[in-house]
Amino acid sequence: MNTEDKSKKSYINPEKWINTVSYEKSYANPEKWISTVPQRNRYRFSKKYSFFITIFIIGLISVPTIKNKTRNLEKEISNLKTSINDLKFDLHKATLDYEFITSPENISLLAKEHLNIELVHYKKSQIKHINDDYNSISMLTETENNDLYENKISTKIKKKVKKNIKEKKQEIEKIKKLYSNPKELPETIKNQVAKKIKKTKSGLQQLYDEPKEAIDIKKIQRWGTFQVVKAFLGIPVVPGK
């Protein structure tokens, strides 16, 4: 027997097997058997790798784009950084210049050159004098203010007095004109004047008889003001002098 015969002999004949199986009782439902066999998943491999491949492709695309974007950002950042550094250095130099310019020595030198005065440190005692001076100055200003106030008042009065004087002068002028020709005067005025003369005569008589009673405060005041007005107008207080 050659090897082929041997393989044929040992080959299992399914018909034989089928006949041995009791048809009714041990009938094997093929559906059941099929379902029990683990089916070969043809799509599993491709699904599994396609997922990674897509991620990889996405990665491949996104990496350069992101990189380009980051490069642009880096450029922008670097530009900003350089400008910041330039500004920082400018500030660094500017503060140095500032410190040089504002150094106490420089300030005192500049003050001597440009202010035309030497900066003086005040003593405490001088501060006291300043306070005293301030007080005296404040007092002075107060009095000055008072004088001003008085001056303001007096100017008002002066104006009023001037007005009154003018009016009075005009009246006197009129009266002078009137009394210069007594014949031309109307009867009523003549009577009034006569009455006045009588009154003054009787008053003078009373003054002559009882001089103490004739002088009362009102009269003195009136006389006083009259004299003041006279003096102000330049009319002699004592007639004839």
Added chain:
Amino acid sequence: MQKKTEKEFKKKSFFFEDYTESEINYNEKNLNIVKISSSRVTLLSYIFFSLILIFCLKITYLLTIPEVNKFSEKEDHIFLKSRADIVDRNGIILARNTNIYTAGIRPKFIKNKEKFLLDFRLKFPEIDKKNLKSKINKGEFFYLENKRLTEEQKDKLWSLGLSHKVLELKKIQHRIYPQKKLFSHVIGQIDDSNLGISGIEKFLDKNLKNKKLIENSLELTLDSNLQHIIRDELIKSKKDFNQIGSAALLMDINNGQILSLVSLPDYDLNKRSSIKEHIYTNKITKGVYELGSVFKTFTIAAGIENNVIQPDTIFKNLENQVYCAGRKISEHDKLPKNLSVEQILIRSSNIGSIKIAQNIGLNKYKKFLNSLGLFQKINFDLEEIGKPLSFKWGKCKLATASFGHGITTTPLQLAKAYAILSNGGYKIEPTILLNKKKTFSEKEQIVSSTTSDKINKILRKVVFNKEGTANFADVKGYEVGGKTGSALKSENGIYTSKKLNTFISIFPSSEPKYTLLIILDEPKPAPQYVYEFPNGYKHKGELRNTSGWNSVVVAGKIIEKIGPILAINNLQASKNF
């Protein structure tokens, strides 16, 4: 029906059909085709996966490598300091590095020398034309006269359109000191290789160059305004007293912070020059001097501390002069025979001080002075530190040391000792570094607070009392206390008539805060100067040149000016008016 089902069953029973001979034969026929295709697929997949692997590796490599920004790391735009700034207590810049340019010219490569000279003169009219012309004609490489060019000057040079062969521009960092002479002895200088050669630049060289700390400024306790006022006053005093040098120190007695340290003559830090003359030494820290009567305060403090004397203890029948080892010791002036301890200090009696020191005894006196740190080299923030001269103690030495004769120390140590005596007896370490703060609880008490109080009161009387030697420092409102010292200078071991006058003051006496030390080196009598006493009396034609007639006057003027800045008891001062 049964047959059908059997057939169907047979057909569907693939289970056994897979092993049929026919099937196998069929597969073997197509096996070669399948094999070829599968090998292609594997090859492709290998290529594919190897590519993926390469990309993955590349991506991971890109992810892992440190970020290198090719755009922003341009060195031209970044100013990296090679040395940290130095600022005062108010943040005012005292030293700062900046970029400058040096310009060198190679005349050999200039094509048209006349045109070059003309252009150069147009751009830089201030330059010496003759000098430049001669240098160009020589044909040797030379640097421009003004070695340090600013940015503008550099741009001007560029605008000349010279080639790189002709013009050599070099950017270097340079240290600028905007306050010029003001802090010359404190800050010191650096050399061209950025190495500190003196002052704090040398002492803190490593810290200033430390790259981690380079952006943080080194803060000093000094105050520019106070420093200027004090320096200005010392310079002005030269007109009146014609001293060859002077020095001043203002210190906070509670924490040892130095607000001002001036030593004259000084020098401009921006102008490099080698200073070898002795006169330029830092008198406050490096100078070791006999300081005279200022030591009497220590003698009295030692006596009070050791309960040997009290301020009202009276010494009777004091001699006018005593002899020690054949040498005569006398008073500076005619003094009463009976003096209290207080009067001994107020009137500055030498004989009285000797008597007190003798009562204390050598060991106790020596121990007291040692506790104040007067003899050992002081621990300070500068390189320029002087060491007091050592000597052998004996009876005579005790006598002379009691009034400050034959005993040396640095002015800084003197100020420290006075600060200890006035602050309640607490040990302090003078410093110019602002971050070197110490709390009061950390301090060690050397002298009792009662002794401190008593000394403060006596020191106030030295200034306030009519008999006192320091009347001119009695500035209203500041309660100045202090002690004068007029020491004779020795040259080659022989005492001369030249004086070193000292006045050390503390203020305000009721609650001391500051100590001001003034030293005038060889002051001359000032008969032209009009002295104004606190009571308003004016005096002219004085021929004495002891401390009370010069150092005290200067101290008074300084306190008057710095007082409002220090804002000491301003309310108290105002109440007096």
